[in-house]
Amino acid sequence: MKTGRLKQILLITDGCSNQGEDPRLVANIIREQGITVNVIGVLDQNETESDSLVEVEEIASAGGGVCQIVYPQILSQTVQAVTKQAMTQTLQGVVNQELRQILGEEQTIEELPPDKRGEVMEVVEDMTETCDMELLVLVDTSASMQKKLMTVKEALIDLSISMNSRIGDNKFAIYSFPGKKKAIDKVLDWSAKLNKLETVFPKLTSGGITPTGPALKEALHLFGQSGLLRSLRKNAESEEADFSF
Amino acid sequence: MLSQKKQISVFNLPIGTQLVGKWNNHRYLVQGMLGKGAIGAVYLVKRTDGHLVALKISDQMAAISSEINVLKKLAKVQGGSPGPSLFEVDDWTNAQGESYPFYTMEYIQGERLDHFLKRNGIDWLGVLFSQLLTELEQLHHAGFVLGDLKLENVIVAKNPTRLRFIDVGGVTMFGRSVKEYTEFYDRGYWKCGDRKAEPKYDLFSLAMIALNYVYPKQFKKTNQPKQYLLMKLKQSNLLKPYHVILQGALLGQYQKCSEMKRDFQKTSLSRINKNRVSMMSQSDPSEPSWLEIIIFSSISLILFVFATL
Numbered sequence: 046m047k048t049g050r051l052k053q054i055l056l057i058t059d060g061c062s063n064q065g066e067d068p069r070l071v072a073n074i075i076r077e078q079g080i081t082v083n084v085i086g087v088l089d090q091n092e093t094e095s096d097s098l099v100e101v102e103e104i105a106s107a108g109g110g111v112c113q114i115v116y117p118q119i120l121s122q123t124v125q126a127v128t129k130q131a132m133t134q135t136l137q138g139v140v141n142q143e144l145r146q147i148l149g150e151e152q153t154i155e156e157l158p159p160d161k162r163g164e165v166m167e168v169v170e171d172m173t174e175t176c177d178m179e180l181l182v183l184v185d186t187s188a189s190m191q192k193k194l195m196t197v198k199e200a201l202i203d204l205s206i207s208m209n210s211r212i213g214d215n216k217f218a219i220y221s222f223p224g225k226k227k228a229i230d231k232v233l234d235w236s237a238k239l240n241k242l243e244t245v246f247p248k249l250t251s252g253g254i255t256p257t258g259p260a261l262k263e264a265l266h267l268f269g270q271s272g273l274l275r276s277l278r279k280n281a282e283s284e285e286a287d288f289s290f
Numbered sequence: 291m292l293s294q295k296k297q298i299s300v301f302n303l304p305i306g307t308q309l310v311g312k313w314n315n316h317r318y319l320v321q322g323m324l325g326k327g328a329i330g331a332v333y334l335v336k337r338t339d340g341h342l343v344a345l346k347i348s349d350q351m352a353a354i355s356s357e358i359n360v361l362k363k364l365a366k367v368q369g370g371s372p373g374p375s376l377f378e379v380d381d382w383t384n385a386q387g388e389s390y391p392f393y394t395m396e397y398i399q400g401e402r403l404d405h406f407l408k409r410n411g412i413d414w415l416g417v418l419f420s421q422l423l424t425e426l427e428q429l430h431h432a433g434f435v436l437g438d439l440k441l442e443n444v445i446v447a448k449n450p451t452r453l454r455f456i457d458v459g460g461v462t463m464f465g466r467s468v469k470e471y472t473e474f475y476d477r478g479y480w481k482c483g484d485r486k487a488e489p490k491y492d493l494f495s496l497a498m499i500a501l502n503y504v505y506p507k508q509f510k511k512t513n514q515p516k517q518y519l520l521m522k523l524k525q526s527n528l529l530k531p532y533h534v535i536l537q538g539a540l541l542g543q544y545q546k547c548s549e550m551k552r553d554f555q556k557t558s559l560s561r562i563n564k565n566r567v568s569m570m571s572q573s574d575p576s577e578p579s580w581l582e583i584i585i586f587s588s589i590s591l592i593l594f595v596f597a598t599l
Contacts, residue, residue: 122473126328133352155351158313159358159379159391166355174466206478210467210485 050177051132052080054264055124056104057197058185059087061097062257065228068100071261072108080268082108082261083131085123087193088116104257109135117193120200125207128180129173136172140165177214181264183229186221186247187255198246205239218267221247222260229263300347300390301331309335309345311380312389318345324397325442328470329353329459334397343377347392353459354391356469360434360461361395367432372425373458374398398456400445404503412528415500416558418446418453420551425454426492427547429461435487437462438470439495441502462487474498474508481515483542490542493550497539504528531557 054075062068072082086101098114105112111131115123141153144165154165184190184197201219208215216235219242224230232247233239303309307320318335321342325332330348337343348354361376374396381389407414422444429436437460447454460470468476468485475495477483482494501519502508504526512518523529523536535553544550 121479137352155389159355159381162351162391163355163359163362163379166352167359169352170356170359203478207467207485210478210487212466 050179051135052179052181052268053110053128053131053135054080054082054108054181054183054261054268055128056082056084056101056183056185056257056261057087057124058084058101058183058255058257059089059190059193060185060187060255061100062255064223064254064256064259066258066262068104068257068261069107071258071265072104075261075265076107076109078265078268080108080265081110081131081135083110083127084108084112085120085127086112086114087120087190087197088114089189090116104261109138117196120193120196121203124200124204128204128208132173132176132178133169136169136176140169175212177216178208179216179235179268180208180218181268182217182219183260183264184219184221184232184247185255185257187223188253194246198242202239202242209238220260220264220267223254223256227263228256228259299384299386299388300349301326303331303333303347309347309382309392311378311392312383313380314378316378316380318343318394320345327457327459329357335394337394342397343394344374344397345392345394347382347390349390351391354393357459357461358393360458361393363432363434364429364458364461367428369428372428373455373461398445398447398454400447400454403441403444403446403453403499404506406446407503412531413558413561415503415532416554416561418451419496419500420554420558422453422455422496423547423551423554426496427551430489430492430547433464434461435464435468435489436460436492436495437468437487438472438475439492439499440472440475441499444499464488474502477540477542479515480511480519480540482519482540489546490539490544493539493544493547494542496550497536500529500532500536501526531561 075082082104084101084105086098088098101114102112111127111134113123113127137154144152144154154162154169157165182201184194186194190197205215205217208217215237217233217237217239218235219232219239220229221232222229230247232245233241303320303323305320305322309318309320310316317338321334321336323331324334324344329350330346330353332344332346335343335345346354346357358376358379361373364371364373365376377394377396379391379393381391383389403418406418426436436455436458438457439455439460443457444453444455446452460468462469464487466487468487468491471478471485473479475498476485477491477494478485483490485491501523505522509522519540520537523533523540529536532554535550535557538544538553539550
């Protein structure tokens, strides 16, 4: 079964935004564009879940995505689990919408009898495995992330192993924030593999500003261009439905 | 975490809780917890007919539905279904009106593999692994890999002693990306391959079970993950009889279960034979064996014949 393309933003950060637009507002707008915003909050070794990370849950919830707050040791497994879970969640949402149209307002997958639910979930699983995906990763490189950046790099390379083991195609782009002159800096342009990451991973940006909102806003634009071009090309090739609303 | 509040209820059901299925109305009485995993908790429960079964309940509908689908497919596998058998699928609604999907399955009683090996000796490893490979082979024939094969997901069942897998959360159709894995057991983590579901993926994890047994605290990868892994294997004296086989599995040299099983069987056989030889040489010299009696008597017979000539 051939399905449409999923678009996701994965934000990896360790704290509160302190400059520019409210990231929750931006995440909401991004969601309206059919792009999911997932957030991974990275804790310090001795830190327990702090208040500064409440914001990351709110960003993910506004962006229709998944949020996890973790210690660096389990970052790799978390990054791939969050990405896959968000894919399933988005596709489940699409299927739920279809179900409501067919079976009436109140019908969702959860309310189906277990047997029927199983059949529907099998379709969702097929779609998760076969759909093409565009993932833009936004990495917080402000000073406090210093000790965590190596782990983030590892986790992203590991993510590409998981994603590229799927049947569907993937495109990854990686950006860091705050940028030197703009809100974000390009680390790696849209590509199918992340091997190059070994050599081009960003150095740390000094200073304590974390402009999460502006960074997300820029990210949306990057998607727009790449998404549009690709979807035009795709539509020319086939008449398949595209789930990037 | 978004679902943290929910987790408290299904992950901590107290003993004595009664779960009633929303669709089939069957009752289950919680006897205790058997395990807690990424996507749910497994409880030992008593049915109204008095039978003990295992019940897995989760707050993640997608993940548990996918597991149920797998168990249903395994039930149709020819030549005995691998893994635990599925009994019933239903939902449980708690006092707050929230619904949680659950399923019940065969309760496989047994001992942890590491405890068993410690008590009975490393010679059992080859035998138990051969058995598990038979079960894995059935699974592979049906077009699935087990995925999340690890020490905690297998159990030594009794009468007959047999190693079985008890968790199908990672079971994935060939050619897809492995659904659930654990870093230490994952060839992707060790830079020994990708996460595409193929028979070799499970064989790698199986070899890692042996390594986890000799290194209970596990170990982290270094800059050269593959070389480091092979070195850790070589350093283990306990695993010496199985070095070649385990290394073959780590390097992806076995294409299918039957090849690895054949080598385990050979090793087990040769070790038994070796023990037999050493036992014979240790046998009491004052007690002559039949062979010695025959040789002795034939020599005396020949001498007698010569003497009479």
